Structure formats: structure tokens, C-alpha cells
Amino acid sequence: MKKIMNQPSDIVTEMVQGLVRSYPELLKQIPETEAVVYNQDLNCHPQVGLISGGGSGHEPAHAGFVGDGMLTAAVCGQVFTSPTPDQIYAAIKAADAGRGVFMIIKNYSGDVMNFEMAQEMAAMDDIEVRSIVVDDDIAVEDSTYTQGKRGVAGTILVHKILGAYARSGAELEAIERLAQQIVPNIKTIGVALSGATVPEVGKPGFELAPDEVEYGVGIHGEPGYRREKLQSAEQLATELVGQLKKAHHLTAGEHYAVMVNGLGATPLMEQYVFMNNVLDQLAAENVVVDFTKVGDYMTSLDMAGVSLTLMKLIESNWTDKLKEPVTTIGW
Amino acid sequence: MKKIMNQPSDIVTEMVQGLVRSYPELLKQIPETEAVVYNQDLNCHPQVGLISGGGSGHEPAHAGFVGDGMLTAAVCGQVFTSPTPDQIYAAIKAADAGRGVFMIIKNYSGDVMNFEMAQEMAAMDDIEVRSIVVDDDIAVEDSTYTQGKRGVAGTILVHKILGAYARSGAELEAIERLAQQIVPNIKTIGVALSGATVPEVGKPGFELAPDEVEYGVGIHGEPGYRREKLQSAEQLATELVGQLKKAHHLTAGEHYAVMVNGLGATPLMEQYVFMNNVLDQLAAENVVVDFTKVGDYMTSLDMAGVSLTLMKLIESNWTDKLKEPVTTIGW
């Protein structure tokens, strides 16, 4: 394992310190937690507080999306481990400006349970808390017995759209309704070229042969649905676009937002090349692409690979909200 | 070599296409080139055109810094190869709004010669062109026979400050004078954890043992000044801050901007941890840090590692200009 770090067990603490010290105008650490909150007087323009979080190792998610027009606070758990309820509770309190708090949770049972416990704690303080569970990863379709699909890079689009609505004054109920409308329209699928190494573990969560890729790997290295030889960017795009087409029942004339997300160790050059192939294939389907974004948003430590998110834009408002300028580190 | 690409020889062409298709509101490709220009009517608010460029493989540099408040145009050469004069000339013409064009060149003999030839071509069109050669990399101090030091991540700070001045209406001469003032105050040094693989070459430019780092490696994999065992982030910071302290004759009370730049394959988590150590050491020197930035700005394909840039802020104006909001992909 070759990482720039000190003690592996201190990595999250030091990361959060480095982050808030680098962006003091944007972020402040909530005392005695590894959660950060927008460093502004939130009571000046009180809005519904938006919080998110999860295990660390997905930077810039989620702390990098705290700021004007996106999240109010974010909670950084241990690497790939959901944060604890006390930390989430602290973020809820810090984000509350009297208009309630909305939690954006990625669908992992740990996250769901810890955020739920924090919500129970907040209820005792009479802070109204609602939430949405994002489950955009179509990679692994489970039977009806499962808790469903994973939450991955599409979560960032949820931050963006809800953030824009919250900034413009939307009430907690309206944000909840909107969240329920947008999440089913966001679908993501990824391909990994290498595994990620958790600092405390010291070796990659899985290994791929030098010429092998795995489709559908989760952002914590959870197994995907198929391994095969690495082919061209065009063929990777064919596979991922093909899966998303099916999942969206994609039809000519529909409007989409497209996000290519680097998983951590894949250079932007490759991401742009991949996006070029994706846009070719979407053009061939005669869908209208209204919004595009390429870069590292929801990473998986040092994993190489990309994910592709297609969001069906049913309301033209959603496009406007995606395009609104924000002040954050990572958007 | 495991890369998301199609034909290695097409990678720059496809990258530029993917880029402009992803950000049509910001960028447009200059016909028949691999150069991009800010996609606005430049004659609406005519300003001095700022252009930069160089070999590709350093994304988001330089095309990612084209936009309001930074560059007007950028030229993308082949991977690690300076672009040709005709392409640079096309960028000069596209960036000119009648007030002249200023070129920000990284100090590599190929870049210097190609930009110079482009300037000669532009002179025949009566476009006034001035330039600065950025040589911020203190890693390899050569004898007086050399052409000096390399230009690396500090170039981005030059884009930012000159971009802010150009936007606010500064004349070509003023920008040239300012460039000459700021560049000597910008110093950078890096450490690599792995080599970069040029797509057409197919194997890393250099190899390091699994526990080895090399200090002072160039952004094209040029040899650095020392190899040793990877130690802690704190010790890496001690080495790099130590070298920069010497080069700056750093003194208590001075003001600095600090940029930690990922070289391509190093996750943000590690960059924040490293920045935390850097800020500790600068605090111990009693210097004032007015501006901080962490992320991938001047990468070297899939190289792992970071560079550290310290800019001595002699004028408080420079800090303001660094902090001014811009609309670009990469800042």
C-alpha cells in the first residue's frame, strides 16, 4: 500500500482537519465531531438544512458539496463505514435554522440505520427531520428479499437539485416530495479497472488481472456483475449505456443529464474520452442531453474506473437547478 | 497499461471532443485544431486575451481553466508534447479582441520555441502578443548553462491572478509587468509515488519500488533529485516545505498562498492529510497563509503523488485576485 498518510487510524481526523483548514471560508468543523457545516450564519437567510454523509473515502463527497446552493452540513464516517448517530445528530443540530432538516442518505443498511437513529435523537429536540434514501446503482438487481440497490454517484445530483430548491426557500415537505420524484429518475452504473485499498486494511479489496475490468463494482469494492478483458472506451460505453438504456426504458426525444464520475485514480483525460463515446451513443438514440458533467465526484479511494449516471429530466426545472451556480469545493 | 481509451494516437482528439461536448456553455473548439476558446462573444467586453497550453496529460490544465476570469483559450498538444505553432497561432487569433494577447508558457524548450513561432506568425497579422515563461519548479537547480527550471503547478496561480486582472480591464503591458512580478514569487516542488504511462508508450516512464518515492520528479516524469523509502505524510511535508523554505528564504510574518496539487492518481483524502501537515509546519514558521487550495490542477496522467506550491504574497491585491470567483471547469 502506497499512500500519503500518517497513522491509518487517524486518516479521517486528519483529512477533515486538512479540509476545513484549506477552506475556512466555506467549512467549519462541528466541535468534537468529524462533521462539517457551512461556515455562515445560517440564521441570516434561514432555509431547510440539507445534510448528507456516509463513510469516508468518497471525496469530494460529501463535505466537498457543502456550501451555498448545495449541502448545509456533511458527516464523515470512518473509511467506508457509516458515521455514528451522535455525529449525524450534531450535523442535524448545526444545519437546523428553524425550518427543519432534510437528510440525503445513500442506500447502505449502515447509513440508513445510523441516520434513522440520529433522526430519533433530533425528534427529542423537536427538530423536524425528513429524509430520502438514494438507490441509483442499477448494477446489481436483487430479488424482492433485498434492501434494494446501492446509492452511488447519482447522489450528487440529488444534492445539487435539492440544494438549489432549498436555497430558493422551498419548505421541508416540498423538498421531500421533490426528492421522491427525482431519485427514481437517477440511474448509475460503473466499471472498475482496479480495487481500492482501505488504509487500515493495507491491500486492495479485490484484485483484477492487468487486462481485466469488472462491471458494476460498488463504491466500497462490493462485487459487480461481470468480469471481462478491458476493451476500448467505446465498448465500455456500449455496455454501460446499454444497461442504463434498459433500466430507464430510454426513448427517443427524452431529456437527460449525463454525469461521468471518476472513481479516484482515473485521469480526467480518460474520463473525457469515455464521455465522448457516451455522447455519441446517446446521440444515436436521439435523446436530448441538457446537462453534462465529468470529473471525480463520488470516488472510491484509489480505485481506477468510472461510473456513468443518467438522470431523466422530466421537469425542465430540474435542468435549471442543475445549472445554477453554487459555491462549493467539489461541484 | 490499463486505460479507458480507444486508439492511443486518437486520445487527444477524443479528449478535446469529450471536453467541449461536456461543457458547451464554456468551451468551443477552434476549427481544425485541438485548441479551445471561451464560448462567448469576446467583443462584448473586450479584454486582453490570455492563452496557455502545452502537452496534454495535465488535465484539467489548461483547457479546464478557460472561462470567465481565467484563460481565454488553451492549446492541447499531443500527450507530453508541446503543441505546434499553427495551433497556438489559431488560439491567439481566437483570443484576440483587439487588445492584444498574453501567452502563459511553462518553461520547456519545446513550449518556448513553439509559442515563440506562433507569436512570429501573429506579428504578421498585427496582433500584439506578449508572454511570460513560468519556471516555478525548484526541484532541479541546474548550473548557469541550463535553460533554468521547469514550469509546473504554480502556472495555475498565474492563470488565476492574470485572469482576474485581464477581466478587470488591465492593459497588455500592465499584465506583462504583473506577470514578471508574480512569477519569481511562485515556487513548487513535488514528490511522485509512481510513474505516468503515456498511452502511445504503454509502460510507465519510470518505475519505483512498492515502498519508494522520488522527490522532484517533473510533470512528464523527468528525473527528480532523490529516491527514498515512503515515510509518513508528515515527513513528506517536512522535505517539501523545507526545500521551499530555503528557496523562498521564508521568514516569519510573510504572507503565502499554498496549493497542494494531486498528480493524477492520488485521492483527495491523501491530499487533505498532506495539506494538514503542511499547514502545521507553516504555522510553526509563523507565516500567514491567506489562500489555500487542494486538488488536481496540473496532473501528470496517472502519476501518483503531489506537488506543493508556495506563493509569496507581496501585494495584498494578489490575494484578492486569487479569491475572486471564476467560471471554469477546473478552478
Added chain:
Amino acid sequence: MLTVENTLKWLALFNQAIQTNQAQLSALDTPIGDGDHGHNMARGMTAVTEVLADKAPTDVPAILKLTAMNLITKVGGAAGPLYGTAFLEMAKKSAETLEIAPLLSAGLAGVEKRGHATVGEKTLIDVWQPVIAQLEQGPLTAEAVTTAVEATAALRATKGRASYLGERSIGHVDPGAASSGYLFTTMLEAGINHD
């Protein structure tokens, strides 16, 4: 029957077992999860051990509550809320009874409610449930615990991160089942059993 002494002994032995088997528990979590279960439990039990030494609680409900709070605030992941809720429900129940079977039964009910899971979904429930069933009828044996742990290998995961592997989880012991295995074998070592 829980006493201050045997409860503290139990938690001390459980801590030892977790620390000793930390790497193995994370290794079990690697093929079917995200490889952190051992680290998560170790972080939590280190905190529990410290706080019990520090606060020196003098009654069983206090011990269980401190344990619960520290598991909840230190473990994270899925295991934190689940073990935390289990101990919290046991703490509440211990105001009524100190008999082990009803206590564990209250804990299990909390786990099921928190995780919306039930028997057969390849989770720690698949150890808690047979252990409690046996304790309700008579003494529990270490063999029975081990059997329950190993029986999870045959199950298909449908809950938690492991569920994302589906069919491919079959053949691997569930990490949460394994850590619960240590919970119950150390309980026996501490002399706690059917009363």
C-alpha cells in the same frame, strides 16, 4: 443470571476475542462485504472497555447502557446500530429481569426492528435466534454457537452490504454472525448460561 461481576467479565472476554480476531472478522467481510467488520467492532469494544474501566458502573443496567452508548457512537456501519440497539434494549429490560434469555430476547427484538431483518437472511440474527431458543430451554453449549455461526455459510445474503453479492455470498460465513459467535462463547466463558 447477570451480575455486575460476570457482565464485566463477559465484556472483557468479548473485547479480547474481538481484538484477537479483528483481522479474521474483516477478512470474512471482504469477499461478501466491505472488509471493515473487525475494525468496526474492535474500535467499539476498545471504547467500551475504556469507559467501563473509567466509569466503573456498579449495576448491570448501567454497564449495559454504557456498552450500548459506546457501541452506538464508536462502531458505525451496520454493526454499530445493531449491537448498540441490542445492548440498549438489554439495558432497558435489565430493570425488570437479570435472566439472560429474556435479556437477549429483548436485544434481538431491537436488532430485528432496527435492521428490518429476520431469520434466514444471513445476518447476526441467525446466531442470536438459535442461541436464545436453546437458552430458553436449557444450557447453551459452545458447540451450538459454533454450529449456528457456520450454518450462515450456507445462506444467501439478502440484508446489509453483503446482500449485494446475492448468490455469490453462499459458502462464506457472515461476519456479523461470527462476531456474535464470539459474543456468546465469551458469555459462556464468563459463566453466564441458562439459569
Added chain:
Amino acid sequence: MLTVENTLKWLALFNQAIQTNQAQLSALDTPIGDGDHGHNMARGMTAVTEVLADKAPTDVPAILKLTAMNLITKVGGAAGPLYGTAFLEMAKKSAETLEIAPLLSAGLAGVEKRGHATVGEKTLIDVWQPVIAQLEQGPLTAEAVTTAVEATAALRATKGRASYLGERSIGHVDPGAASSGYLFTTMLEAGINHD
């Protein structure tokens, strides 16, 4: 003395040599530079070869100018401006004379001006200069070319990317010197020599 025939033959042979030795030239550029010299030259000479076939120029200045323009616009890096300028200056000079020594001499002057370099700095100049000196006095031999190329190994790089290696460049042949070696050996193969 350059003619349309021998100039075209020269450039065709040079192209072949570059394509054949592309990997070797990039390999020479790896320890002391950025590993692209072979690719750069190959891209340029492919374009030159195509345009010469396409445009079929009928006089030496036109051939040299087309070559120059395509090297300038296709090679990039340091080699593009240097080889491009060399051929551009040769094209200009070819209006006056078609003798090889003064043509190459004009090319070298262009290289020196463009790159601000001189003999002894471990660049292609260290091949051009002795080659021209010999041609001015009498026939050039392939051995003399090879000797000049190999002599660059002993030099310390101070110009171009290679310069950043300083002392460590000693012992490696300069890639630009090596490609210039092919330029002059193919010139001899094309029958161009001291007149």
C-alpha cells in the same frame, strides 16, 4: 548537390529510418527526457511523406518548404520547431544554391537561433556541426555520422528537457542527435554528399 530526385529519395529513406527506429528513439528519450522523440518524429515524417506524395512538388525549394511546414505543424515538442526551422532555412537558402554544405549550414544556423543552443550542450547540434564541417572539406562517411551521434553520450545535457537531468544524462546518447544521425546516413544513402 540537391536535385528533386535525390531530395525526395532522401526524405523517403529518412522517413523509413524514423518509422523503423521510432521505438528506439523514444527509448533513448526515456531516461533523459520524456520518452516521446520517436513518436514525435514519426508523426511528422508520416505527414511529410503524405504531403509530398499528394502535392508532388517539382523543385527543391518547394520540397524543402513543404517538409518544413509539415514538421512545424505536426511534430510539436522541441524537435518540431528545430527540424522545422532547419528545413525552412534550407528552403530559403535553396533559392541561392543547391550545394549541400551551405544548405545544411543555413539549417544549423536556424536551429541555433531557435533553440539558443550551441555545440557541446548534448543536442542534435552536436551531430549537425561535425557533419557540416566534414562536408565543407570533403566527402562525409556514415562512420563519421555514427561517431558524432555516439559522442553525445559523453556530454552533459544542458538544453531541452534532457537538461533537467544534468549529470545523470551522461552516458546516454541524445535522442535528437540519434534522429539527426538517421537524417545524415539516409542523405548519404540517397547519394547526397560533398560535391
